[in-house]
Amino acid sequence: MFTGIIEEIGHVASIKRGAKSVVLTIKAKEVIEGTKLGDSIAVNGVCLTVTSLTAAGFMADVMHESMERSSLSKLKIGDAVNLERAMLAEGRFGGHIVSGHIDGMGKIEKIRQDDNAYWYKITASSEIINCIVMKGSITIDGISLTVAGLDDTSFSVSIIPHTRANTILANRKVGDLVNLENDIVGKYIQRFCAGARLDASADNGSGSKKASGTGLSMEMLAMNGFL
Known part of the structure; x- marks a missing residue:
């Protein structure tokens, strides 16, 4: 389990592509401290298992399902990625419950500055929009954020300077795809009501x-x- 509080921005060192899967090598420093083989690290919000460790970073397999559902398939060597280790039992719960299991992708439609903050408007499928509520939580590329605007086809978040400076949101542009994970509590409630x-x-x-x-x-x- 993760909290959506990004610990470090890593960089893609290599990509080994299979028929439908990928082996990623991520250059990192902070998130490999105390990490063991088999541990989980969220890469742009996608929970991946560490298969190899070096002093310079880690390797992880990305299966077909993750490639299809997330923007990891778009990564290139040198790209920056958000990184977060799985939460320790004694750690602070700074964000919200994040599983690292992506529900789908959204598209950045608009970015505008509002004094020291930045607004990001993101369009998404109805399956994702229907699980979003105003002032609720949403995970964008692994970042725990609060929904500040919502309509039938899109939602908006307002980013403080610290979050923008310490995540890859600063590099995102209009038209970019982002990984989205709905609040798991809302998904359980929707499933119960629908079923x-x-x-x-x-x-x-x-x-x-x-x-x-x-x-x-x-x-x-x-x-x-x-x-």
Whole structure:
């Protein structure tokens, strides 16, 4: 598990491409301190397993699923990447719960300066937008951020100078693709509401009712003891 607080900006040292997968070598310093083989490091928000360590960085395999769902497939040698080690049990929870499992990509539509802050407007699929709420959390390239604007096709975040200076957001331009991970709490709630079904006429043999019908309803709440 991660918190979305970036520890270091690393750089892609090499890319070894397979048929559908990739082996990345990342040049880094801070995140390899105390790291062991098999540990997890989030690279632009994607949870990767460390397969090799050197004094100059680490290597990690990127499987086909991660390549398809994230912008890691667009990386080039020399590119800067956001890095975060998995959270220690005794660590501070500075951001929000981040799994490192990317939901999809968004596209930067607009960047504008607002005094000392920068606003980023990002378009995304309806599956991602539907799990976003105003003032809720969203992870962009591994960075835990607060949603400050929202409509049917896009959302906006306002970036403080520290975050911009210490992450790769400073390098991002209009048209760039970014990795997005929705707040996991919101995803669980959406799944529960969408999948809640009851069938008052069916019984599974234990006295409880089977599922039928869709969505959250007064009947479903009553059947489950909430009313």
